[in-house]
Amino acid sequence: MGETYSYYPGCTSHSTAIEYIEASKAVIEALGIELKELPDWCCCGAASAHNLSSSLALGLSAFNVAEAQKVGADLVIPCAGCYGNLAQADYEMRNNEAERQRLEKEFDFTYDKKIKMLSLVDLLAHEELRPAIRDLVKKPLKGLKVVCYYGCAIVRPGAVTKVDDTENPLRIDSLMTDLGAEVIDWSCKVDCCGGDLGLTDAEKTTELVNKIVDYAVAAEADCLVTSCALCQANVDIRQQRLPILYFSELMAEAFQVGDRQRWWKKHFNNPANLF
Amino acid sequence: MSENLLDKVMLESGQPVNLCYQCRKCSAGCPMVDEFDFPPNMVMRMVQLGMKDELLKSKAIWMCVSCETCGSRCPNEIRIAPVMDSLRAQCLKEGVTPADAVTVALHTSFVESIKTFGRVHEATMLMKYKLKSKKYTSDLDVGLKLFLKGKIPIMPNKSKNVAKVKEIFKNAGF
Numbered sequence: 455m456g457e458t459y460s461y462y463p464g465c466t467s468h469s470t471a472i473e474y475i476e477a478s479k480a481v482i483e484a485l486g487i488e489l490k491e492l493p494d495w496c497c498c499g500a501a502s503a504h505n506l507s508s509s510l511a512l513g514l515s516a517f518n519v520a521e522a523q524k525v526g527a528d529l530v531i532p533c534a535g536c537y538g539n540l541a542q543a544d545y546e547m548r549n550n551e552a553e554r555q556r557l558e559k560e561f562d563f564t565y566d567k568k569i570k571m572l573s574l575v576d577l578l579a580h581e582e583l584r585p586a587i588r589d590l591v592k593k594p595l596k597g598l599k600v601v602c603y604y605g606c607a608i609v610r611p612g613a614v615t616k617v618d619d620t621e622n623p624l625r626i627d628s629l630m631t632d633l634g635a636e637v638i639d640w641s642c643k644v645d646c647c648g649g650d651l652g653l654t655d656a657e658k659t660t661e662l663v664n665k666i667v668d669y670a671v672a673a674e675a676d677c678l679v680t681s682c683a684l685c686q687a688n689v690d691i692r693q694q695r696l697p698i699l700y701f702s703e704l705m706a707e708a709f710q711v712g713d714r715q716r717w718w719k720k721h722f723n724n725p726a727n728l729f
Numbered sequence: 730m731s732e733n734l735l736d737k738v739m740l741e742s743g744q745p746v747n748l749c750y751q752c753r754k755c756s757a758g759c760p761m762v763d764e765f766d767f768p769p770n771m772v773m774r775m776v777q778l779g780m781k782d783e784l785l786k787s788k789a790i791w792m793c794v795s796c797e798t799c800g801s802r803c804p805n806e807i808r809i810a811p812v813m814d815s816l817r818a819q820c821l822k823e824g825v826t827p828a829d830a831v832t833v834a835l836h837t838s839f840v841e842s843i844k845t846f847g848r849v850h851e852a853t854m855l856m857k858y859k860l861k862s863k864k865y866t867s868d869l870d871v872g873l874k875l876f877l878k879g880k881i882p883i884m885p886n887k888s889k890n891v892a893k894v895k896e897i898f899k900n901a902g903f
Contacts, residue, residue, distance in 0.1 A: 465848045465849040465851075465886070468882060468886045469851050469880050469881060469882055470851075470875065470880045470881075472879065472880060493889060494888065494889050494890040494893070495848075495888065496843070496847040496848060496888045496890070496893070496894045496897075497843045497847065497848045497849050497888075497894075499840070499843065500839060500849070501794070501795065501836070502835065502836035502837075502839035502840050502843075503836075503839075503840055503843070504795070504814050505795075505814065505817055505832070505836045506817070506818070506821065506836050506837070506840060507818055507901050507902070507903070508741065508811070508814050508815070508818065509900075509901040509902070510840065510897070510898065510901035510902075510903060511814075513897040513900060513901050514843070514894070514897055517893065517894075517897060550743070560897075560900055606795075606796040606797055606798070609801075610796070610797035610798065610800065610801045611797050611800055611801055611808055612801055620801045644798075645760065646760045646761075646794060646796035646798065648760075648794060649794040649795070649796065650794065650835065651761075651794055653835055653855075653858070653868075654831050654832050654835050654862075655831075656867060656868055656871075658761075658764060662760055691871055691874075719878070720878050720879070720880065722874065
C-alpha cells in the first residue's frame, strides 16, 4: 500500500483497451498505489517491429526500459504484448553484455538491473496484495462462473516472465477466487488467440477463437477473463456466445468502483447481464 | 553461402538450433501448423541443412505468430520465434518476395505509423494497411463497430519525443 511505480500505458490505452485502462486505474487507486507515467514513452513495436527487424524491436522497447530507470521505480505495463516486449528487452540487457553496451550507448544511460518489469497481473495478483484485495470487495462475485485465459505474452517465454507455471498459471485464478467468483478449470488457459492475425486473417482467427470459446462454454463458464488487450479484442470480436472481460474490470465490479456501465458498452458481447 | 545459414540464424536469434533432434513437440503444439508449408520441426532441420532459398520463400516464416508455445516446450530450450524473426529479416534484406504479402503489409504499415507518431495511430495505420494489402473490404464492419465504440480515435496520440523514435529507426537501419 502507498507504493509508487513507473507506468507504461502502451498504444491500446487510448484505443482498443480504454475500458481495461480505466478499470485498472480505478482499482489501483482503490488500493492506494500510485502510478507515474513515463513522460516520453513510445510504442514498444508490438508484433510488427520484431517481424521486420529484431534490432528495431529491441531498440524501441529498450528505450522505454531506460526511461523507467530514470524514474527509478519498477515499471507497470498493463498491455500483455507491451509487457512481453519490454520484459524481453530488459532480459536482453540483463543477460547479453554486447547488446547491453550497444543500448547503453544508444540511450546514454547505465543499465543498473534495479528496475523490474511488471505486468498488471504481476502487480495486482501479487500474493502480498491478497488481504488488501479481499478487504476491498464490497460485492462478492458470488455465483459467477469464470474461466481464466492467460494467453501468450504474460506467460511465455518462462525465463523472461518468471511465471509460476507456463502450462497452468494460477495467479488470475487465485485473484478471481478472492473476488468471490467460481473459477472453473479448463484446457485453453495458455492457448494462442491468433494475435495480430486478427488483422490479417479473420477466418483463421475465428477458428482459433471458436476453439477457445467451445472449451469455455463446455466448462459452463459465464464469461472468460483475460489480461491481454489483443486476446480480449480477438475473442470478443470473433464470436457471439460469451462475454470477454478484463480481470481488472471484475475487480472494479467487486470493489464497486469506476464507471462500469460505460465499460460494458465498449464490449462486443455486453457483459452487463452478468451483474 | 547456404552452408553458413545455421551459423547466421544461431547468431541472430541466439538460439541453439544445432541441438534440435526432431522430437516434433513444437509441431504438435503449434496453433498455426495447418497454415505452414513446412512445420516448425522441419524449419529447424532445414536451417541445419542450409536450405536457405526454400526457407526464405516459405509461408511458414510469415505465418508464425510468435506465441512461443513451441519454445516453452522444447526439450533443448530452442525458442523458434526468434529463429523465425531471423529468417524473416533475411527474406526482406535479400529482396526475396515474401510468401505472405498481407502480413508484411500490416507490419510495414504498423512500424511506419510508429516512425511518424512515436506511437501507433490505428486509423491511419489501418488505411495504409488496406491500401498496401489491397484488402479493401475485409472486416469493415468490425472497424466501424470499433470506431462507434470509441476505440479507434481520429486524432493520433503522439509521443513527446518523436525525434528520438526516428533516431531509433535510423540506428536499426530504417
